[in-house]
Structure formats: structure tokens, C-alpha cells
Amino acid sequence: MSESKLSWVEKYKPKTLDEIVGNDAAKKDFLDWLEKWDERGKAALLHGPPGVGKTVLVEVAASTLNYRLIETNASETRKVDFLENVIRPAAFNKSLFGNKILIFFDEIDGLSSEESGAISFILELIESSRAPIVMAANDPWAPSLSKIRDRVYMISLHRIRPQSIIKRLRDICRAEGIKCRQEVLLMIAEHSNGDMRAAIEDLELLYSSREDINAEEAEKILSYRNVERNIFEILRAATYAQTLEKASISLSSSEEEPGDLLEWVFENIPHLSPKQWLLPALRYVAEADMLFRQISKNSLWRLLPSFYHKLASAFFVIPQKTRVNFSFPNRIRERFRRIQHLKELKELESFFIRELHVGRRVFRRDFIQVLRLLSKNDEFRSKLLNRLSDTRLRELYDSLILREEARRRHV
Amino acid sequence: MSISDLLWVEKYRPKSLDEIIDREEIVSRLKAFVKTGNVPNMLFVGPPGTGKTTAALALVNDLYRGSTAGNFMELNASDERGINTIREIVKDFARSRPSAEVPFKILILDESDNMTQDAQQALRRIMERYASVTRFILLANYQWGIIEPIQSRCAVFRFPPLSPTHIREGIMRVLEKEGVSWNEEAIDEIVKAARGDMRKAINIAQSAAGGSKKITGESVKQVVGVLHPKEVAEMISEALKGDFSSARKRLAKLLYDDGLSANDILREMNSELMSIEMDEKKRLQVVNVLGEANFRVAMGADAEIQISTVLAALATDAQK
Numbered sequence: 001m002s003e004s005k006l007s008w009v010e011k012y013k014p015k016t017l018d019e020i021v022g023n024d025a026a027k028k029d030f031l032d033w034l035e036k037w038d039e040r041g042k043a044a045l046l047h048g049p050p051g052v053g054k055t056v057l058v059e060v061a062a063s064t065l066n067y068r069l070i071e072t073n074a075s076e077t078r079k080v081d082f083l084e085n086v087i088r089p090a091a092f093n094k095s096l097f098g099n100k101i102l103i104f105f106d107e108i109d110g111l112s113s114e115e116s117g118a119i120s121f122i123l124e125l126i127e128s129s130r131a132p133i134v135m136a137a138n139d140p141w142a143p144s145l146s147k148i149r150d151r152v153y154m155i156s157l158h159r160i161r162p163q164s165i166i167k168r169l170r171d172i173c174r175a176e177g178i179k180c181r182q183e184v185l186l187m188i189a190e191h192s193n194g195d196m197r198a199a200i201e202d203l204e205l206l207y208s209s210r211e212d213i214n215a216e217e218a219e220k221i222l223s224y225r226n227v228e229r230n231i232f233e234i235l236r237a238a239t240y241a242q243t244l245e246k247a248s249i250s251l252s253s254s255e256e257e258p259g260d261l262l263e264w265v266f267e268n269i270p271h272l273s274p275k276q277w278l279l280p281a282l283r284y285v286a287e288a289d290m291l292f293r294q295i296s297k298n299s300l301w302r303l304l305p306s307f308y309h310k311l312a313s314a315f316f317v318i319p320q321k322t323r324v325n326f327s328f329p330n331r332i333r334e335r336f337r338r339i340q341h342l343k344e345l346k347e348l349e350s351f352f353i354r355e356l357h358v359g360r361r362v363f364r365r366d367f368i369q370v371l372r373l374l375s376k377n378d379e380f381r382s383k384l385l386n387r388l389s390d391t392r393l394r395e396l397y398d399s400l401i402l403r404e405e406a407r408r409r410h411v
Numbered sequence: 412m413s414i415s416d417l418l419w420v421e422k423y424r425p426k427s428l429d430e431i432i433d434r435e436e437i438v439s440r441l442k443a444f445v446k447t448g449n450v451p452n453m454l455f456v457g458p459p460g461t462g463k464t465t466a467a468l469a470l471v472n473d474l475y476r477g478s479t480a481g482n483f484m485e486l487n488a489s490d491e492r493g494i495n496t497i498r499e500i501v502k503d504f505a506r507s508r509p510s511a512e513v514p515f516k517i518l519i520l521d522e523s524d525n526m527t528q529d530a531q532q533a534l535r536r537i538m539e540r541y542a543s544v545t546r547f548i549l550l551a552n553y554q555w556g557i558i559e560p561i562q563s564r565c566a567v568f569r570f571p572p573l574s575p576t577h578i579r580e581g582i583m584r585v586l587e588k589e590g591v592s593w594n595e596e597a598i599d600e601i602v603k604a605a606r607g608d609m610r611k612a613i614n615i616a617q618s619a620a621g622g623s624k625k626i627t628g629e630s631v632k633q634v635v636g637v638l639h640p641k642e643v644a645e646m647i648s649e650a651l652k653g654d655f656s657s658a659r660k661r662l663a664k665l666l667y668d669d670g671l672s673a674n675d676i677l678r679e680m681n682s683e684l685m686s687i688e689m690d691e692k693k694r695l696q697v698v699n700v701l702g703e704a705n706f707r708v709a710m711g712a713d714a715e716i717q718i719s720t721v722l723a724a725l726a727t728d729a730q731k
Contacts, residue, residue: 279723359487377622
């Protein structure tokens with residue numbers, strides 16, 4: 001959830017051409033083109049499945065060959081004033097400071113055929129630009145790209161081989177100081193279907209708590225991933241839907257279980273919403289939550305449409321959304337760790353609540369902090385350790401009471 | 412081995428009704444029960460730290476003259492084993508015969524107002540059915556959390572918050588026995604923070620002493636700052652500053668790392684909200700949202716989702 005911390009995908013983004021894994025032929029092809037772009041056509045289109053390194057290749061090549069990169073994504077490309085005011089001047093700018101310019105339209109297949117303004121702008125630019133133009137797309141055969149396709153140099157990138165992905169993952173684990181099992185890495189690699197970004201995201205998802213994890217646990221967590229590609233699309237659709245009904249329909253088309261969909265919305269609404277709309281938006285989420293608990297408790301599945309309506313309303317009540325990358329729900333990521341933590345807490349408590357004649361709730365509220373404070377005293381600590389009969393209890397006391405106190409002071 | 416001598420609350424918990432110095436009225440009635448050897452079903456009602464458990468345990472101890480084994484059981488109704496398991500345990504205990512030397516067994520059921528209506532109905536039937544062999548002492552924070560038919564079958568005893576004088580006397584007695592010296596300011600601070608809760612008062616005193624032989628107003632204040640869920644106050648002030656995402660992280664910490672119940676967090680938020688400076692219109696709005704959250708959590712909704720609406724209300728300007 002921490003916004004300030006770099007995700008591993010960002011942190012381990014290749015900085016040199018050598019660090020880009022796989023697709024050696026395409027890499028060479030692209031660099032050759034970029035060196036002789038005015039002979040070989042002003043525009044190139046890198047195409048291939050997600051997460052194979054299209055964007056990274058352009059970014060790294062630009063910085064290696066000293067290009068200033070003017071980069072746009074699909075939603076910026078849609079805006080005509082952005083194209084006119086930012087892209088056009090860049091394309092015709094005689095570089096004042098000797099900076100060469102490279103124009104990059106990312107996610108170009110995100111344009112629909114109706115957005116002909118953007119497409120004709122690009123076509124015109126290809127004719128007249130003084131700077132090389134690169135585009136990237138997952139699907140070069142999208143109907144909207146038919147005219148563009150004929151005017152560009154096409155470079156195809158392929159899925160990354162599992163061995164290459166595993167090697168990269170292992171490097172990251174080493175850098176992060178994480179112990180990981182070969183079978184888990186293999187599972188991630190296979191699961192990623194040649195998508196390096198997804199593989200690294202999965203790795204972070206599994207190891208963010210830095211604890212060892214076995215193949216079985218990994219599989220459970222990764223099963224959330226299967227539907228995740230889809231969920232990003234769904235959240236985006238709900239965010240930009242023109243009507244409440246469209247937002248609601250798109251949410252209900254999700255393959256996520258309603259409970260998990262709720263988690264995705266709860267996680268992302270606060271990122272999406274400027275402060276003044278946060279309260280009404282979250283209130284809808286809270287209503288959806290209430291409704292969902294009632295639905296699942298009493299098997300009122302016919303009320304599910306109302307649940308989707310509430311969730312859609314949460315998006316809809318925010319008139320202007322902050323642009324964000326949707327995040328994986330922290331609560332799902334942490335679910336396993338928290339269950340584990342709670343289990344340990346209960347184990348330790350069981351000893352104390354018998355002795356103190358109180359329930360768990362009261363113990364947590366009235367005693368845990370007291371024990372932490374008192375344990376700062378050497379005499380108290382050693383006496384208590386003496387009374388804790390088995391090693392397991394002593395371990396739990398150490399991790400939940402002693403080290404927690406030290407950690408808090410540190411923070 | 413037991414830890415009961417390490418924590419003062421347990422070490423100085425009165426073992427016999429004779430050792431309970433306040434609560435004269437309750438104690439004298441309980442003593443009469445012991446004397447006649449007949450104990451009715453009872454309901455002890457009052458906020459935390461007012462002596463409900465202590466009175467119940469002391470009664471049991473006096474009645475059985477220390478040999479409680481097999482004749483007495485203590486259960487917590489909010490036990491995570493689930494109400495069905497509790498019901499089974501209660502039933503099994505209630506129907507077994509008491510040992511030869513006592514006329515009946517005693518079951519203490521703590522936090523019994525946390526039981527659902529259905530569970531309480533079942534409990535009522537068990538109470539009736541096995542009345543000849545088992546007596547119940549139900550402990551609860553709220554009387555109206557107990558269904559009417561149970562109330563009418565119980566002798567009800569009310570345990571109001573302890574008066575400042577009683578807290579003061581209790582603390583000084585413990586400190587004397589521990590050989591810890593104090594000044595007036597220290598005692599004043601403890602009494603202020605304890606708000607009629609003896610358990611809290613003694614815990615504060617022990618934490619402030621921290622193994623030394625002296626407490627002062629300063630050491631007490633320091634400890635109160637840590638013990639009193641300061642986290643809640645900080646979460647509120649972050650939200651008020653508009654830093655929703657930090658407040659949300661703190662909420663997750665309270666819920667999942669500290670394992671606090673949503674109810675305890677909400678209660679703390681409520682009392683905090685009443686005491687801080689805030690535009691009254693905004694206070695009204697926040698309190699409304701909080702009430703809604705409280706209700707929904709009680710109805711089984713998700714604590715983090717519901718409480719975060721309160722944080723959002725704090726982070727937003729009042730709607731005109």
C-alpha cells in the first residue's frame with residue numbers, strides 16, 4: 001500500500017540494453033532501425049504480448065543513444081490538444097541543445113476506430129515529422145491500426161522463455177535477500193506465460209512479507225492472478241463509464257468472486273478519488289460491504305445486482321478521478337500473513353487469558369501493551385521467560401511482545 | 412508455572428469475599444449466600460475493571476473453601492471456538508453431578524452479553540434443566556444485552572465504575588505492599604486515567620513503576636501515553652490533516668497487528684472525537700458516519716471498510 005516504495009517492477013527495470021532479457025533479434029532490429037531511421041522509414045511499430053519489454057526497450061534505447069523521449073500512453077493520445085501542444089512541437093522542433101528527440105506512442109492499439117482524430121494526426125506525423133516515431137501495441141492487427149500498419153516498420157517481440165524468466169527472478173531474490181524455492185520460481189514462470197512484468201509482480205506478491213513460502217501456498221495466492229488481467233480492464237471500464245448502468249454492467253461481468261471484487265474496489269477508490277469525493281464514494285463501498293455480508297450470510301444471491309450497483313455508484317460519485325495505476329488489494333496480499341499472525345497471537349494469549357481470568361478481547365485491549373512495557377525491565381522479563389513452560393511460548397513472547405516493542409521504538 | 416504473581420492485578424486480586432473492601436452491599440449479600448450454602452443464578456453487570464470476575468471467583472473460593480477442582484468452570488462467551496462449542500461445553504459441564512462434598516457446581520460465563528439471542532435462549536433452557544446441580548454466574552457489560560427470561564431467573568448485581576476514593580485506596584494498598592513510594596500527583600494521574608476501572612489503574616501503576624521502587628506524576632503520564640491507545644488519537648489526527656492513506660494504514664495496524672476489536676477502536680474514536688477541537692458541523696457529520704459504521708460492524712460488516720468511512724469523513728470538509 002505504501003506509495004513511496006517502488007514496486008519491484010520499477011525497481012528492477014532494466015537500465016542498460018544488456019539487462020533486457022530475451023528477444024535479442026528484435027532488440028538488434030530496433031537499434032539498427034533507430035540508427036538509420038530516415039532511410040528506413042520514420043516510424044516503427046513494436047508489437048508483442050504484454051510484459052515482453054516493448055516499453056522498456058524503447059526507453060533504454062533512447063537513453064543509450066541519447067534521445068530525449070517524448071512518451072505518451074493511450075489516454076493521452078486520445079486528447080487532441082495534448083497531441084497538438086506537446087507532440088507536434090516536439091516533432092518539428094529543431095533541437096536547440098543538440099538533443100535528438102524520439103516520439104513514442106505506447107499502447108497504440110488502445111485507440112478505437114472512432115478516435116480517428118488521433119489516428120489521422122499520427123498518419124500526418126509519420127509523413128512530416130523530423131523526429132523518429134515509435135509505437136507499441138499488443139495487437140498490431142487491431143482494426144484501428146489498419147492504415148498505420150502500412151506505413152511503419154514492424155518489429156515483433158515474443159514471449160520470454162521460462163528459463164530466462166527464472167534467471168531474472170533469481171537475480172531479484174538475491175538482491176532482495178530472499179530465500180526462494182526453485183519450484184515456486186518455476187510455478188511463477190509458467191504462470192506468467194512469458195510475461196516478465198507479471199512474473200516480477202507475482203514474485204513481489206508472494207515474497208513481499210519476505211517469508212519462505214511453499215509451492216502449495218504459492219499456488220493459492222497465484223490463483224488470484226489468473227483473473228487479474230481481466231480485473232484491471234474492468235476497473236478501468238468502471239472508472240471511465242459514461243453511465244451508472246455501464247459501470248455496473250462492467251463490474252458484474254468480472255470473473256472475481258463478489259467478495260474479492262469488493263476488495264479491489266475498496267483498495268482503489270481512495271487512490272482514484274480526490275479528497276472531496278472520498279467520503280461519498282467510500283460510503284457506497286461500505287454499503288456494498290454491508291449488503292454483501294447479508295447476501296452471503298442469508299444466501300440472498302438475487303440481491304447481487306444491487307451490490308454491483310452500490311460498487312458502481314462508488315466510482316460514479318467521483319466526477320473527476322485522479323489518474324492512477326490500479327493496485328492489487330493490500331488486504332488480499334496480506335491475508336495469509338495476517339491469518340498467521342492472528343494464529344500466533346491466539347496461541348500466546350491462550351496461556352495468559354487462563355491465568356488472568358479475562359477474554360481475548362480484554363487481553364488485547366488491556367494487557368498486551370502492559371506486558372510490552374513491563375518487559376523492558378530485565379528482572380520482569382527473565383521471570384516471565386522462566387514461567388513460560390515451553391519453547392514455543394517463549395518464541396512467541398519474543399516475537400510478539402519483545403521484538404514488537406523494539407520495532408515500535410525504532411519506528 | 413503460574414504468572415499470577417508477576418502482574419499486580421492478579422497478585423492482589425482478592426481471593427476471598429473478606430478481602431474485598433468496597434462493594435459492601437454486594438459483598439454482604441454474597442457472604443449470606445455462602446453462609447446458607449445456597450447460591451442462586453446470578454447476573455453481574457458493569458463496565459470493565461469493576462470487580463465482577465473478582466467477586467465471582469472470591470465467592471466460589473469461599474463456598475468451596477479452596478477445593479474447586481471439578482466443581483467450577485470459567486468460560487468466555489466471546490471465545491473463538493464458536494457459540495455452538497460453548498453450548499456443548501456448558502451443557503456437558505452443567506449436567507454432570509457435582510462431587511460428593513458440595514451441593515452444586517458453579518459456572519462463570521464471562522462476556523455473556525456477547526451471545527446471540529438464540530444462544531441465550533439455549534442457555535436459558537440449560538439453566539432451567541440443570542438447576543439442581545449447577546448454578547450460573549453470568550458476567551456482562553450491559554444488562555440489556557441479556558434476554559429478559561434470563562434476567563428474571565437471576566439475582567442481578569450492579570457493579571458501577573469505582574469511585575475516585577476507592578481507586579485511590581486500592582492503588583495505595585497495592586503500592587504499599589510492593590514497597591513502592593509515590594507522590595500525590597502520581598495517584599491523581601492514575602485516578603484520572605483509570606476512569607473507575609481498577610484493572611486499568613493497577614496496570615498503570617505497575618507499568619509506571621517498571622521494576623523501580625518509586626512512581627511520580629511524570630512516570631505515570633508517560634505510561635498513560637503509551638497504554639492508552641494513542642494510536643487511535645494519532646489515526647484521527649492524521650485523518651483530520653487530510654492524510655487519509657496514513658490513517659488507513661494505522662487502522663490496519665490496530666486491527667490486524669494489535670488484534671483490537673472494531674468495537675474497542677470505535678469506542679475509543681468516539682470518546683476522542685468528543686474531546687478534540689473541531690468545527691461542530693463537521694463533528695456532527697463524523698459522529699453520524701461513526702454511528703453508521705458501528706451499527707454495520709455489529710451486523711457483521713467488515714471492520715476496516717466501515718471504519719475507513721469515518722476516516723474519510725474526518726479527512727473531508729463538512730458538507731454545507
